[in-house]
Amino acid sequence: MDILKKSFKKSIWVFHLSAAACNNCDIEVLELLTPRYDIERFGMKLVGSPRHADALLVCGAISAHAKPRLLEVYRQTPKPCLVVLFGSCGCSSGIFRDSYSIVGPVDKILKEEDPDVKIVYIPGCPPKPEAMIEGIVMGLGAL
């Protein structure tokens, strides 16, 4: 079982969930796939279906409309899975914090659903690609 757990850390498939973000973080994610950063070195790749995902990359402050969809995608993801919140909005709702339509930061919503969810925070607006790689690697170390 130990070798399977080790291989989990060597092969993280990422599903990118843009929950009402401003698109700034989404563009930064694409930079991870370019020759300069190339996350496939670490065995990570972007997948199209949450069923294949090992890490959910969530960005955006969650509005009332986005909340049920976020929870749905989290339930669809096979466990164990890592949730990576990136960007200021994902980590803490950012400048939209007290807006009428915002139901709270992502971690609060996910902890109501599943108390032992594993979360990594990567702040920044948007975070640099180096910071994203470092964040995911540190999250894997803590797993």
Place this chain on the structure above:
Amino acid sequence: MKLVIYYLIYPGFVFASIIGLLSTWFDRKLSARIQWRQGPPWYQSFADIGKLLYKEVIIPKEANRSGFIVAPLFGLAAVTLAVTILGVGMINPTAGFIGDIIVVWYLFAIPAISLIYIGSTSGNPLSSVGVSREIKLLLSYDLPMVILIVMVASKVGGFTIGSITEWQRINGSLIGHWYGVIGFIIAIFCIQAKLGRVPFDLAEAETELGSGILMEMSGAVLAAYVLSQAIALFGLSYFLIILFWGGVSGGIGILWAILKYLLIMVFLILLKNTNPRLRIDQAMKFFWGWMTGGAILAGILAYLGV
């Protein structure tokens, strides 16, 4: 007992899956180098399989429970059997039975059929779009490939793997003739479509349908699919070597076989990296028009002996 060893170890499951997973890594690494990236380390495909076995298996509510789990195993068993028949045909050329080359080709079709079953039982709308495309693709690439197999068999005068390799050992490989070259090119396209790789990845269509037909597969179910795909990559390239390129002989011939195998892999990878995805109508027109026409032309040339 001997048959069990053939099936499970060499040249069956263990051998074929190791070579297949290494070939999958080679594919990803070379694609990365073509795109000026670094690419994954050599153990990447093994880590992927291990990771998928570690994960939870989620079965969709609408799906047929047992069918959803068993179908990919059927695909895996079928490709392993196909690779075993090919391998045993190399070890002992007289062991084949009449028509084994056709049996091998249709054993390679079983993963596609099990995938169609999974896609349609999962109840996902994107999967059902993928299923309809997969069925059409299955119908379209089969026609030219079967024409080619019949051409080769009638040229060498026998429907067994042993007779095909034996004829090529005496008279030189088929790829040395014009009809062989045409047939080989057509077969490369057919194999690319059979493996569902990029110009013909309509059923998966990562950027269009999410993952299409694979959408609901997770954990060990997906691992069985990935493994059968890796074995099929090895097995189909090997099939092509036997059909057109003289098969594998012992001694120094093994090095030649590795070289031929790598060359076929490079063809497949370059095809993947230089072409955009086709629409399903374009793919069907391509196979039923150009490729079938080419296969018939190759058959006529083979009859004339050019």
